[in-house]
Amino acid sequence: MEEMKTVETALQKDIEGISTIEELNNFKIKYLGKKGIITELSSQIKSIPNEEKKEFGQKINILKSTCNNFYEEKKKEIEEKLLNEKLSKESIDITLPATKIPMGSPNILEKIIEEIEELLMSMGYDVVDGPEVEEDRFNFELLNIPKGHPARDAQDTFYIEGEDILLRSQTSPVQARTMLEKKGMEPIRMICPGKTWRRDDDDATHSHQFMQIEGLLVDKEISLSDLKGTFDVIAKHLFGSTTTTRLRPSYYQFTEPSVELDISCFNCKGNGCPICKQTGWITVAGAGMVHPNVLRNCGYNPDVWSGFAFGFGAERLAMLKYGVKDVRTFYQTDLRCGKAFDRKEANND
Numbered sequence: 001m002e003e004m005k006t007v008e009t010a011l012q013k014d015i016e017g018i019s020t021i022e023e024l025n026n027f028k029i030k031y032l033g034k035k036g037i038i039t040e041l042s043s044q045i046k047s048i049p050n051e052e053k054k055e056f057g058q059k060i061n062i063l064k065s066t067c068n069n070f071y072e073e074k075k076k077e078i079e080e081k082l083l084n085e086k087l088s089k090e091s092i093d094i095t096l097p098a099t100k101i102p103m104g105s106p107n108i109l110e111k112i113i114e115e116i117e118e119l120l121m122s123m124g125y126d127v128v129d130g131p132e133v134e135e136d137r138f139n140f141e142l143l144n145i146p147k148g149h150p151a152r153d154a155q156d157t158f159y160i161e162g163e164d165i166l167l168r169s170q171t172s173p174v175q176a177r178t179m180l181e182k183k184g185m186e187p188i189r190m191i192c193p194g195k196t197w198r199r200d201d202d203d204a205t206h207s208h209q210f211m212q213i214e215g216l217l218v219d220k221e222i223s224l225s226d227l228k229g230t231f232d233v234i235a236k237h238l239f240g241s242t243t244t245t246r247l248r249p250s251y252y253q254f255t256e257p258s259v260e261l262d263i264s265c266f267n268c269k270g271n272g273c274p275i276c277k278q279t280g281w282i283t284v285a286g287a288g289m290v291h292p293n294v295l296r297n298c299g300y301n302p303d304v305w306s307g308f309a310f311g312f313g314a315e316r317l318a319m320l321k322y323g324v325k326d327v328r329t330f331y332q333t334d335l336r337c338g339k340a341f342d343r344k345e346a347n348n349d
């Protein structure tokens with residue numbers, strides 16, 4: 001019993017001097033381990049007279065639980081201290097500048113195509129697709145450009161197999177495909193944005209692969225003024241409401257009459273500048289009234305049906321709208337092509 005008193009005092013003293021988990025574990029071993037002080041003490045119960053055994057047992061148990069309580073309390077205290085130390089070291093400095101995560105966004109070429117698609121869809125046009133590897137029949141023959149015709153030379157076509165399978169040199173073959181497919185479901189209103197290829201040497205304004213946006217409308221009593229009106233809406237939508245348009249006579253095999261579609265220069269408002277080559281006008285598309293031969297080739301009686309068609313160069317539109325000087329910029333995985341386009345940045349000036 002005497003010894004128990006001493007042990008209790010020693011417990012108190014020891015626990016006070018403990019500040020690490022390691023010391024705490026040693027403390028537990030020292031008192032409650034296999035050969036620990038309290039363990040040894042409790043084994044003395046054997047040599048104690050029977051009448052004192054009960055009291056001895058109770059006291060030993062109290063001593064054990066005092067030791068355990070000390071241990072648990074200290075453990076909590078140390079762990080809390082360690083956690084606080086860790087938290088204070090890991091504290092977040094919210095005044096530090098954040099790391100910028102690069103964000104993806106649509107390529108500006110895609111953006112301009114989507115703009116035109118959305119506008120024309122709101123006017124009842126369908127957006128359609130056509131094969132990029134095309135048959136000579138659709139790319140040329142049905143469009144009133146027979147084999148051996150000199151108009152073919154202008155397109156410098158890539159042939160894939162013999163004379164019949166080629167990489168389409170324009171999106172106009174989709175006109176013929178759509179007219180054949182939609183026979184009996186008139187009126188036809190479609191646009192087809194897509195890739196086209198020509199054997200061009202690549203430079204700042206030419207690329208062997210480029211994109212066109214084809215448009216076609218076939219109905220009864222369609223006239224050139226319908227084309228002009230539609231073009232006017234597109235031009236104002238893309239280049240601002242003060243933009244004016246004009247049609248200039250031109251020549252294409254598949255339209256009669258054929259025109260070039262010009263917009264007033266958005267840069268100088270018609271006064272003359274390098275963008276419009278001092279003319280005040282910028283050509284953005286070829287167009288015209290669908291040639292009677294094309295209508296006939298696709299099964300439409302030109303006395304009943306008429307229509308207009310147009311073909312925009314997508315790169316040209318994007319270059320004009322965003323001030324890109326080199327067409328190759330679009331195809332060089334230049335991330336600036338996806339950002340809100342900064343003219344200066346993209347042109348390196």
Ligand code: DAH
Nearest residue numbers: 170172286287288309310311
């Ligand atoms: N396909 C012509 C080209 O590549 C552009 C064009 C002109 C398309 C007149 C048309 C059109 O639909 O009617 O130069």
